[in-house]
Amino acid sequence: MLPLNLLESFLQSAEGGGFSEAARRLGMTPAAVSKNVARLEARLGVRLFQRSTRRLALTEAGERLLQQVRGPLAELQGAMAGAAQDAGEPAGTLKVAVAHGVGRMYLLPLLKGFIERYPAVQHDWRFDNRTVDLIGEGYDVAIGGGIELAPGVVARELGRPRILAVAAPAYLAGRGLPQHPSQLAGWDGIARRSAESGRLRDYLLRNAAGEEALAEFRTIATFDDPEAMAQAACMGLGVALLPGPHAAPLLESGRLVRLLPGWHAEVGPLSIYYSSKKLLPAKTRAFVDYVLAQLQGMDFAGRLDRL
Known part of the structure; x- marks a missing residue:
C-alpha cells in the first residue's frame, strides 16, 4: 500500500503547479515534497511529472492517477478529520469552489469571521464560473448555480437571482x-x-x-x-x-x-452544495452552517427577490 504522504505530495504538486506551492500548503520544504514524488514514481514505476527549470507538467500517467486518487483521497481525509473531531475544533483544509462574482462580493467578506471562529481550518478556494464535479474533483463545498445533483450531493438554496x-x-x-x-x-x-x-x-x-x-x-x-x-x-x-x-x-x-x-x-437557484454522507467532516458542516446563518442574517434571499 502506498503511504498517504506520497499521494498527498503528488496531489498538492499537481493542483498547485509545482513543488514550492505544494510545500507551502503542506508545511514542508520543496525538497521534501520533490523527494516524496520521486519515491512515489519509483514505487509505481512510471514518471508522473515532466520537469523543467520553468514548470512542472503532468504526464499522461500522472493525469490518470490524479483523476483516480483525488476523490478517494479527499474522502479519506474527510473520514480522518471526522474521526478526530471529537478531540477538538473543526480542522484541516477546506476546498471550496465558488462562482467569481458571488464569491468575491458576498462570500469572501464572510471569511474573516469564520477564520476567527475556527482558526484550525485552512482554506483553499477556487473561483470559477464553470460547473464543477463536487465529488469527482474533491471539493468539500461548491457555491453557485446549475450544479447537477449527482448521487451523494445535496444542495441548500441561498436565493434565486x-x-x-x-x-x-x-x-x-x-x-x-x-x-x-x-x-x-x-x-x-x-x-x-x-x-x-x-x-x-x-x-x-x-x-x-x-x-x-x-x-x-x-x-x-x-x-x-x-x-x-x-x-x-x-x-x-x-x-x-x-x-x-x-x-x-x-x-x-x-x-x-x-x-x-x-x-x-x-434563472435557477443559487445554492451551496456538499456531500450527503452522514459523517460529514466537522470543517464542512461548520462552514455550511456558518454561510447559511450569515446570509440569512443579511436577508440575502430577500434582497434578491426585491430586485
Whole structure:
C-alpha cells in the first residue's frame, strides 16, 4: 500500500503547479515534497511529472492517477478529520469552489469571521464560473448555480437571482427609457457566452402580468464572465443583462441604472452544495452552517427577490 504522504505530495504538486506551492500548503520544504514524488514514481514505476527549470507538467500517467486518487483521497481525509473531531475544533483544509462574482462580493467578506471562529481550518478556494464535479474533483463545498445533483450531493438554496437589464447613465443620456423589451432593438448591448457550451445566452423577460418578451439588442461585445459584462456596462458600452447579485451594488452606487424595472428573467437557484454522507467532516458542516446563518442574517434571499 502506498503511504498517504506520497499521494498527498503528488496531489498538492499537481493542483498547485509545482513543488514550492505544494510545500507551502503542506508545511514542508520543496525538497521534501520533490523527494516524496520521486519515491512515489519509483514505487509505481512510471514518471508522473515532466520537469523543467520553468514548470512542472503532468504526464499522461500522472493525469490518470490524479483523476483516480483525488476523490478517494479527499474522502479519506474527510473520514480522518471526522474521526478526530471529537478531540477538538473543526480542522484541516477546506476546498471550496465558488462562482467569481458571488464569491468575491458576498462570500469572501464572510471569511474573516469564520477564520476567527475556527482558526484550525485552512482554506483553499477556487473561483470559477464553470460547473464543477463536487465529488469527482474533491471539493468539500461548491457555491453557485446549475450544479447537477449527482448521487451523494445535496444542495441548500441561498436565493434565486434574477437577470436584470441595466445600463450606465452615460449611455442613457439623451435616450428615452424603454417601456418594453422590444424597444431595446437597435440599442448597443453586451452579450454573455456560456463558458461551458460556448453558445450565446438568450433571456426571456417576464413581467408581473405574465407577459413574455425576448430581450434583443445590437451586440457590440461578448463576454463569458458577468463581472466583465458589468464593468463594460459601467463604461457606457451599452445594455447588459446581469444577474442580480452582480448588478445590485452597482445599482445602489448609481454606476448603473435599472431598465425595464417591471421585467426580469428567471434563472435557477443559487445554492451551496456538499456531500450527503452522514459523517460529514466537522470543517464542512461548520462552514455550511456558518454561510447559511450569515446570509440569512443579511436577508440575502430577500434582497434578491426585491430586485
